[in-house]
Amino acid sequence: MGVKRTVATEKVDLFKKHHAEYVAPSKPQLITVGPARYLAVTGRGRPGGEESQAKLGALFGVAFTIKMTRKFAGKGDYVVGKLEGQYWPDPGVPDPFDPPLDEMNWRLMIRTPAVVGASDVKDAVAKLTAKGKGDRADEVAVYDVTQGVCVQMLHVGPYDREIESIKRMLAFAEPQGYTYGGPHHEIYLSDPRRVPPERLRTILRLPLSKA
Amino acid sequence: MKPVTFDDYRERMLRVLVFIQQNLDRELALEELADLAHFSPYHFHRIFRGMVGESLGAHVRRIRLERAAQRLRSSDDGVTRIALEAGYQSHAAFTRAFRAMTGTSPSAFRARHRLPRFDTTPSGVRYEPSGGVPAFTPRDSGGASMQVSIQHLGPWQVAFTRHIGPYDKCAPVWEEFLARMGAAGHLGAGTLFIGMCHDDPDITPAERTRYDCCVTVDDDFAPQGPIGVQTIPEGVFAVTTHHGPYDALGDTYAKLCGEWIPRSGRVIRSAPCLEVYLNSPESTEPEELLTDIYMPLEPR
Numbered sequence: 001m002g003v004k005r006t007v008a009t010e011k012v013d014l015f016k017k018h019h020a021e022y023v024a025p026s027k028p029q030l031i032t033v034g035p036a037r038y039l040a041v042t043g044r045g046r047p048g049g050e051e052s053q054a055k056l057g058a059l060f061g062v063a064f065t066i067k068m069t070r071k072f073a074g075k076g077d078y079v080v081g082k083l084e085g086q087y088w089p090d091p092g093v094p095d096p097f098d099p100p101l102d103e104m105n106w107r108l109m110i111r112t113p114a115v116v117g118a119s120d121v122k123d124a125v126a127k128l129t130a131k132g133k134g135d136r137a138d139e140v141a142v143y144d145v146t147q148g149v150c151v152q153m154l155h156v157g158p159y160d161r162e163i164e165s166i167k168r169m170l171a172f173a174e175p176q177g178y179t180y181g182g183p184h185h186e187i188y189l190s191d192p193r194r195v196p197p198e199r200l201r202t203i204l205r206l207p208l209s210k211a
Numbered sequence: 212m213k214p215v216t217f218d219d220y221r222e223r224m225l226r227v228l229v230f231i232q233q234n235l236d237r238e239l240a241l242e243e244l245a246d247l248a249h250f251s252p253y254h255f256h257r258i259f260r261g262m263v264g265e266s267l268g269a270h271v272r273r274i275r276l277e278r279a280a281q282r283l284r285s286s287d288d289g290v291t292r293i294a295l296e297a298g299y300q301s302h303a304a305f306t307r308a309f310r311a312m313t314g315t316s317p318s319a320f321r322a323r324h325r326l327p328r329f330d331t332t333p334s335g336v337r338y339e340p341s342g343g344v345p346a347f348t349p350r351d352s353g354g355a356s357m358q359v360s361i362q363h364l365g366p367w368q369v370a371f372t373r374h375i376g377p378y379d380k381c382a383p384v385w386e387e388f389l390a391r392m393g394a395a396g397h398l399g400a401g402t403l404f405i406g407m408c409h410d411d412p413d414i415t416p417a418e419r420t421r422y423d424c425c426v427t428v429d430d431d432f433a434p435q436g437p438i439g440v441q442t443i444p445e446g447v448f449a450v451t452t453h454h455g456p457y458d459a460l461g462d463t464y465a466k467l468c469g470e471w472i473p474r475s476g477r478v479i480r481s482a483p484c485l486e487v488y489l490n491s492p493e494s495t496e497p498e499e500l501l502t503d504i505y506m507p508l509e510p511r
Contacts (some may be wrong), residue, residue, distance in 0.1 A: 015494065057400025068393020079493045124396075132429060133399025191490050194452045194501045201499070 012078035014111050022187065024154035024203050028172035033147040033205075037116065038084070039063050040109040040143035041136075046101045047087065047159070048192070056083070056108055058136040063110045065124040070116070081111035086183040097166055097184075107183070109143060118142050147182065147207045155204045158197035162186075162204060169206050181209030220473030221349055223248035224262050228336055228344045235275050236296065241267065241414060253481040254468055254506075256414045261469010262349040264333025267414075272298075276312050277338035279305070283321040290317045354470025357451055361477070364505065365445035369405060369425035370397065372437050377417040378408070379458060381424065382492070388424045391438060403427045406486040407443065412461070446480065448505040452489075456497035460486070460504070467506055480507040 015022055021033045039062060041055045063080050071077045086107040089099035121140060128134040151173040155165040170180065187203035226248045231239060244267070245255035259267045279297040282288060294305030294317075309317050335346040370392060374384040392398055409421040425443070434440050449472065453463040464484075472479060485505040492500060 011493075013494075054400070061399035061402075064389075064393050064398045065396055068390045068398065072390045072394035080491065082494050127396030128399050131396040131399065133396065133402075135400065137399075189496065190499055191495075191501050193489060194454070194503075195499075 014081055026154055028151050028153045028169045031152050032149055035146045037112055037114045038109040038143045039112050039140055040107050041140050042107045044105050055136055059108050059140055061128055062124045062137050062140040066116055066120045078113050083188045084109045085186045088183040098163055149208045150205045152205045155202045165204055173208055177211050178208040179211040182207030215476050215478055217474045225347050233342045251479055251481045254479040256411045257464050257468035261465040264350045274338050283317055351470055354466030355474050357471050359449050359451045359471050362450050363447050365443055367427050367443040368430055370428045370432055370438050370440055371423040371425040374422045378412055378422055381422055385424050392426055404488040407483050409483050447508045447510050449508055451504050453502040453504055478509040480509045482507040
């Protein structure tokens with residue numbers, strides 16, 4: 001109605017803009033990841049379980065509400081990114097790459113332009129809450145991270161066979177003087193709700209540090 | 212009620228195919244053909260395309276061309292007269308269509324006096340001067356074994372905005388709609404994104420197809436500007452997932468309506484089919500897109 005909007009300029013797509021950070025090679029490859037801003041929510045327990053499903057819905061609700069609010073206000077348009085996730089076990093777990101899933105810590109995250117800030121999140125949570133759609137939305141927060149040198153590859157298959165790809169990535173990185181340096185990171189290209197496990201495509205990323 | 216079997220479907224479709232061949236000289240209305248075999252006119256076209264492997268229009272055109280080819284061989288009628296009989300307004304239009312099907316012009320074809328053999332007969336149905344249809348094998352391009360579940364679903368209270376025009380031009384309408392809905396806080400966890408297809412794009416001219424962009428809302432949502440409210444009624448649906456780009460949805464519809472449903476013992480209900488979009492076309496590669504198709508069925 002009365003809202004004037006600027007004519008849409010090119011829509012920002014961070015996945016395409018940062019193409020080098022989202023390569024999906026079939027063999028491990030070293031990449032460097034610069035500063036990145038995310039909307040994120042953390043939790044604990046089995047990935048894909050009840051808590052992560054509820055928080056995933058809240059994360060997408062906040063992400064879309066911020067995007068649409070900015071777009072509608074003429075503040076520019078961008079693509080709400082693919083879902084990403086980070087996973088880390090409790091300290092002292094015998095095999096950090098194969099920990100008990102019920103005790104897994106995780107962060108679900110959607111990459112977002114750096115112009116999006118905490119006040120956008122606050123507004124979106126208030127709006128969703130007013131419409132009765134705010135369940136767990138107040139747990140969504142801005143998360144900034146710079147991962148630096150990482151090893152990355154495409155994993156095709158069920159999530160519970162990622163360990164095989166992770167071992168390949170470590171076997172590739174370690175002879176080059178690197179060691180595991182931060183939470184295991186995943187970028188979801190497929191949607192597990194309908195895609196059979198053997199066809200799931202997931203980018204795996206291990207942040208590295210010099211041994 | 213007697214259960215509907217695959218043979219019933221086949222027999223009914225055969226009735227339509229025979230009727231077409233016996234009435235090639237006149238207008239063949241979709242409603243008439245559907246009625247003849249007790250198919251719902253609403254979804255008849257999809258059933259036809261799925262079972263026969265080509266659209267109704269393409270089938271009739273091809274059969275008329277096959278008849279024209281026979282006449283070129285067996286009569287001395289002028290090409291223009293044969294063209295008119297085949298439903299073409301001009302010699303030139305007929306020649307174009309004939310060449311597209313056979314790779315040769317009508318007069319060259321006649322001169323060579325070849326047996327007419329068109330390559331495109333997906334279901335084995337050919338023009339028969341006797342007026343019968345001896346061979347009709349309903350297609351199975353894998354649709355018989357597709358994963359389909361029958362579910363009682365709905366009702367859904369939805370906010371919607373209508374797009375009239377080609378389905379593949381609905382993206383800007385969705386964008387505008389979602390911007391308004393999202394900015395007002397209506398897109399939260401559990402929101403369903405539903406496309407409601409009122410017309411079959413194989414029959415209704417593209418510029419007149421009606422499509423509603425819908426998102427589920429609470430009962431107290433009030434219409435505003437171009438955004439209306441409607442209730443999509445509950446009912447029984449055949450549900451399957453289309454994997455891949457939206458421009459290939461028609462193939463999944465054809466398989467569902469023409470291959471799976473005829474073997475299921477179920478009958479399609481006259482109501483719009485629904486598409487539920489599970490991921491965002493903005494951030495998802497086309498081959499990773501997932502769309503659930505809800506095809507309305509008559510209750511048992």
